[in-house]
Amino acid sequence: MTAARKAGRLALLGLVAVSLATAPAAGQDGAAVYGKYCSQCHGDNGDGQGVAAPYLKPWPRDFTAGKYKIRSTPTGGLPTDADLHMVIREGLPYTAMPAFPNLSDAELDAVVQVIQGFSPDFEDPEAQIPPIAIPDPPQWTEERAERGLQVYGETGCGRCHGDVGRGDGMSAPTLTDDWGQPIRVADLTMPWTFRGGGTRRDIFRTMSTGFNGTPMPGFHGALPEEDIWAIVDYIASLSGNTVDEPYQNLVRSVPRAGGLELEKADELFAEAPKAMFRVVGQVVQPGRHFQPSIYAIGLQAVHNRRDIAFRVSWHDMRAETTGVSGPDLEAPSWGDVLTALGVGRGPGGGSGDEGDGGDIWGGAAEESSDPWGDAVADDGGSGDDVWGDAVADDAGGGDDVWGDAVADEGSDDIWGQAETSAPEGPTGPRAEFADAVALQFPLQNPSGVRLPYFLLGDSENGVQLWFADLAAGQPRLYSANGSDKVVPGDAEPPEMIASYDQGEWSVVFKSPRRVPGSGLEFADDAFVPLALTVWDGFMRDRGNRRGLTPWYYVHVEPIDRPSPVGPMVKAGVGVLAIELLLIGLVRFAARRKRNAAESA
Amino acid sequence: MKLVVVLPMLAVLLGLRFVKPRMIVWLAAWWAAIFVTLRFGFATPIPVSVVKLYMGIVTLALTAYILADRERMRQVREPLTAFLVEQRYQPALMAVAVLIPVLAAVQVWAGMTAEAQPPSFARTVHPAPPDSITVHGTDYPLGTQDNPYRSLEGTNPAEFEERLQDGRRVYYENCFYCHGDLMAGQGLYASGLNPIPTNFQDPGTIAMLREAFLFWRISKGAPGxxxxxxxxxxxxxxxxxxxxxxxxxxxxLFLYDFTDSRPRAVEAHS
Known part of the structure; x- marks a missing residue:
């Protein structure tokens, strides 16, 4: 780096350096570290308005507010130095905040000083609340987990996190943080996504201290410690005490005697192992989707001699069963997304109030003033929009519907009615875009290693989509030779059945193993490439605005598996015969030699 | 190299010089020490098939060493023959004679019941670029093309710094979801992608490539x-x-600056 460039860079960091007058020695280093690693998101002034901020969900922390989620101090307290060190060292899972294992302890100290310097709170001695002691976790027990379920219910955790912890509570779609930004409720079945960490110790800390600036309260003092541990053990039980990502790259289709009856899906897939695949945003082509709401998707498969059935399941905060869906719908263009993102607008602005197309969740250039990007914001005159009406009643026609809706208990009633009037499942209000899912397979079994391009194929290698329209409850078949060449398929689509229960969609497809109208066959012992796409109507996903996976495989386990006994016996006897021959020859030679010696 | 494994193995082979064991023990020790080193001694494991190949060569070499000398051959042959012939070894011989076929059968069983692995594709990470590409109507001869703004580093540091800042904006608006904040290929989506995103901090990536190569990979992406x-x-x-x-x-420019690396220079063309 030349001296001139160094000088230019330091000048850029000037703003940061200003706040470091108290610690000039550490400040220089801290400012450099902050400038290189932090300011792109958190902003030169620590206000969370860096260049990347508009693309991120959740938004980067606004350090000037002094409100921190991950702490060891009680609700409202500031994080300790150790808390900030931990967050920087380990990062926040499933957010854009990475781990920084590369920083030295000195650099870490220095950058923590810079961060604290952005908020005057850190200089206020009265704001320094001592941390809560986090005890060593007791051994996980079944009994405590069972009691935890009870405490979970009594404490009302399910109102946001859902009755079985899938992040689908009634309030979930309405929650915002102190900056007016919509925030997602944690899916308690996936501890590897927990911002504060997924170990039982981490969960105890999060439960005790809460997340400042969000609706997540701290229960230290409000619940006895043993009750908090009970809830912790219940939450741990939801993932089978799994803390790390359980993702796979293969699903095994297991043989099943008899017919594959879609109506008995639970029984049908009882023996089928569930592979979890990570879902990522479609960021490769126009319609880019930076933070898809679905983290992971589960896949199971069974087959008999004639048919194969797949069950796709994923957690969704709310079922959108109205509106349109399809892989061929037009997604917002890149330019529109950029305009809608309003690059340069700060997170402090509260996009929900501004109504200037700050549709960050939705990422669309539509007129929505709704921070979730849900279509409900266009409720202007549509009287039959359940959600629109509900919001209008709640908020008295005010613009700031989300805050009121959260505070107003009345919203629960609306949900209650919506649920009873829609016995099919707790579906959301009328949405513009419906939830949908699709399985992607090649048009024919690949002959070599070459597969179709994982994003809907290419001109030479096409793909087929088994698409589930969850508004109509109907399957559709598409074929595609690239994102811009998606056409309805000619053949009969596979059979499909779908259900939504307690925050989980479950969609079952069934097709003959020799797929009609295509060159694809799920032959015995074959590895068939497959990819998944999921659209969340709540997030206005449609077309190429979607969550997806790259190519994975399904292995069709042979129905008639050859017994290993025959080949085992053959191998054993063969080896034994060679051994005996060898021993015999050596002994024969040795005897001859001895005889020769004796006779001599 | 895992020194925890390699150093004890070296110690064993050195120790053999002082202990002077019997020839057959010496043979077995050498064979085993080399095997353990190859199999467990490397931080990045050598593929099993390659280890097998190496051990085949080692076996040949040791055999040649034995065959080259009549005395060594005798030292090996005699105990082996004794084991196969003499009455006092009979029980041990029978045990071995049974054990080996059983092991063979177990191997067959393991092979037939092994969990199936999906087909893998050994992709070339840095394939040869085309001679030239056209981007937005401009032709770029990749063999001779250099970053048109690289020279500003010396001639106009202020503009160079501006360009770095713009590159930084581009990176954090577009690239870091996959390649990560630290450019180590550990972005938010990394665990959901196959192949995983490139780690620019690895000296085997951008530091050994020319800027024109990066321009080709960035402009044309996977489809290219x-x-x-x-x-x-x-x-x-x-x-x-x-x-x-x-x-x-x-x-x-920003990628190289952030990772403190330099692009490979354009080679001299005659």
């Missing part, structure tokens, strides 16, 4: 890869759809 690069599976977008040529050259 030759077959050996697996264009169907990489999630690298063709950034020419989203970024101007200038933005792509700027982000390349």
């Amino acid at each position: 890869l030759p077959e050996e690069g697996g264009p169907w599976q990489s999630a690298m977008p063709a950034w020419e759809k989203f970024l101007s040529d200038e933005e792509m050259w700027n982000v390349i």
Whole structure:
């Protein structure tokens, strides 16, 4: 780096350096570290308005507010130095905040000083609340987990996190943080996504201290410690005490005697192992989707001699069963997304109030003033929009519907009615875009290693989509030779059945193993490439605005598996015969030699 | 190299010089020490098939060493013959004679019941680039093309710094979801992608490539890869759809600056 460039860079960091007058020695280093690693998101002034901020969900922390989620101090307290060190060292899972294992302890100290310097709170001695002691976790027990379920219910955790912890509570779609930004409720079945960490110790800390600036309260003092541990053990039980990502790259289709009856899906897939695949945003082509709401998707498969059935399941905060869906719908263009993102607008602005197309969740250039990007914001005159009406009643026609809706208990009633009037499942209000899912397979079994391009194929290698329209409850078949060449398929689509229960969609497809109208066959012992796409109507996903996976495989386990006994016996006897021959020859030679010696 | 494994193995082989064991023990010790070193002694494991190949060569070499000398051959042959012939070894011989076929049968069983592995594709990570590419109507001869803004580093540091800042903006608006904040390939989506995003901190990536190569990979993305690069599976977008040529050259400047590395220079052309 030349001296001139160094000088230019330091000048850029000037703003940061200003706040470091108290610690000039550490400040220089801290400012450099902050400038290189932090300011792109958190902003030169620590206000969370860096260049990347508009693309991120959740938004980067606004350090000037002094409100921190991950702490060891009680609700409202500031994080300790150790808390900030931990967050920087380990990062926040499933957010854009990475781990920084590369920083030295000195650099870490220095950058923590810079961060604290952005908020005057850190200089206020009265704001320094001592941390809560986090005890060593007791051994996980079944009994405590069972009691935890009870405490979970009594404490009302399910109102946001859902009755079985899938992040689908009634309030979930309405929650915002102190900056007016919509925030997602944690899916308690996936501890590897927990911002504060997924170990039982981490969960105890999060439960005790809460997340400042969000609706997540701290229960230290409000619940006895043993009750908090009970809830912790219940939450741990939801993932089978799994803390790390359980993702796979293969699903095994297991043989099943008899017919594959879609109506008995639970029984049908009882023996089928569930592979979890990570879902990522479609960021490769126009319609880019930076933070898809679905983290992971589960896949199971069974087959008999004639048919194969797949069950796709994923957690969704709310079922959108109205509106349109399809892989061929037009997604917002890149330019529109950029305009809608309003690059340069700060997170402090509260996009929900501004109504200037700050549709960050939705990422669309539509007129929505709704921070979730849900279509409900266009409720202007549509009287039959359940959600629109509900919001209008709640908020008295005010613009700031989300805050009121959260505070107003009345919203629960609306949900209650919506649920009873829609016995099919707790579906959301009328949405513009419906939830949908699709399985992607090649048009024919690949002959070599070459597969179709994982994003809907290419001109030479096409793909087929088994698409589930969850508004109509109907399957559709598409074929595609690239994102811009998606056409309805000619053949009969596979059979499909779908259900939504307690925050989980479950969609079952069934097709003959020799797929009609295509060159694809799920032959015995074959590895068939497959990819998944999921659209969340709540997030206005449609077309190429979607969550997806790259190519994975399904292995069709042979129905008639050859017994290993025959080949085992053959191998054993063969080896034994060679051994005996060898021993015999050596002994024969040795005897001859001895005889020769004796006779001599 | 895992010194915890390699050093004890060296110690064993050195120790053999002082202990002077019997020839057959010496043989077995050498064979085993080399095997353990190859199999467990490397931080990045050597593939099992390659280890097998190496051990085949080792076996041949040791055999040649024995065969080359009549006395050594005798030292090996005599105990072996004794084991196969003499009455006092009879029980041990019978045990071995049974054990080996059983092991063979177990191996067959393991092979037939092993969990099936999906087909894998050994993609070429840095395939050869084409002679030239056209981006937004401009032809770039990749063999001779240099970053048009690289020279500003010496001639106009202020503008160079501006370009770095623009590259930084481009990176954090577009690239870090996959390649990560630290450019170590550990972005938010990394665990959901196959192949995983490139780690620019690895000296085997951008530090050994020319800027024109990066420009080709960035502008044309996965769809522009030759077959050996697996264009169907990489999630690298063709950034020419989203970024101007200038933005792509700027982000390349930023990649090298952030990772404190230098691009490989254009080789002299006659």
